[in-house]
Amino acid sequence: MPVPDTxxxxxxxxxxxxWPEDKEMQTYTVKEELDAYRNFVALDYSGVSDEEKESLIQEAKESFDSWEERFSSIQDELEAIIGLKELSSRNHGSELFSQWLLEAQAENENYFQGQLEYLQNKVSSCEAIQRTRAEIDPLKNILIDIENIIGSECYNGNIQNYGSWGELESEGRSFRYPxxxxxxxxxxxxxxxxxxxxAEQLISGYYPFGAxxxxxxxxxxxxxxxxxxxxxLKLPKT
Structure with a gap:
């Protein structure tokens, strides 16, 4: 592919x-940049609109000086756009996903990799919550009951119990550990x-012991x- 003289x-x-003093590096850099320019020109924009194409090219030229960086930037963005469309297709009709998409676009305007990463994290978290609920919900009451038994067996022998007149009545006290x-x-x-x-909150429950x-x-x-x-042991499944 011919490269314009300019x-x-x-x-x-x-x-x-x-590289003012290094002819070898000059030659190497020119070759790499010429290859990058050819790759830049040959990029496939078939998955995006003309408006998106022009926006990507303009953004790359404004953000980067080298053709290698411009090429890599647009290539990554094109892959992200395809990923966004595939993800949107799989979640078509989901009001929650539509809300996430608006949030992703607001937080990462004209940055499709950021939008894709935002949505992937949201979808991944949602799927993890669904798996947790499917596993924990049937066991929730059992877990709460057993933990309550354990947490109620705490005792501190250093606690001093005083009566209404300020007289020491006993030492030590049982309490429910939070x-x-x-x-x-x-x-x-x-x-x-x-x-x-x-369920996703329940399973996060822990006893703090200092550090x-x-x-x-x-x-x-x-x-x-x-x-x-x-x-x-027979455990409930639903």
Whole structure:
């Protein structure tokens, strides 16, 4: 594919500026840039509209000086556009996905790789939540009941109990150890775990011990699955 003289001259000039004392690197840079220009011109835009094509080319030329960077940038964006269309097709009719798409476009305007990554993360998280709910929902009440038994068996012998007149009546006290959960944005503490807590939050529950943590609900789930596999425990499936 012939390269315009103006492009060749600009490439040579750029190579001389970048490597003024190194003829070998100048030659190498010119060859690489000429190949990149040919690849740039030969890019396949069949999967995008003319408007998207012009936008991609303009953005690449404004953002990068070398043809290699321009070519790589547009190639990645074209792949992202195809990925976006495939992902949108698989989630056609989903109001939630449509909402995510608008968010992705707002946060990554004219940056299709960013939009695709945003949507892939959202879809992946949603699928993980669905898998968690399918696994945990049937066991939710059992897990909550067992954890409540364990959490209620805490005792602190250093606690001093005083009567209404300020007299020491006894030492030591049993108490319900609190559980911490994560709701996707913040952690919160519960002493009484509600039955309607979402499964993905329930399984995040842990006991904080200073700098240490005991993932109590994950541990209990593993215990139940162990008893099912090794000792024939019958667990609810729905």
């Amino acid at each position: 492009v060749i001259e600009k490439i040579r000039s750029g190579a001389k500026d970048a 559980v911490k959960f994560y709701d996707g944005e913040n952690e919160y503490k519960q002493k009484t775990v509600p039955r309607d807590i979402p 240490n943590e005991l993932n109590i609900y994950r541990a209990l789930h593993k215990v139940l699955k162990y008893l099912e596999a090794e000792h024939g």
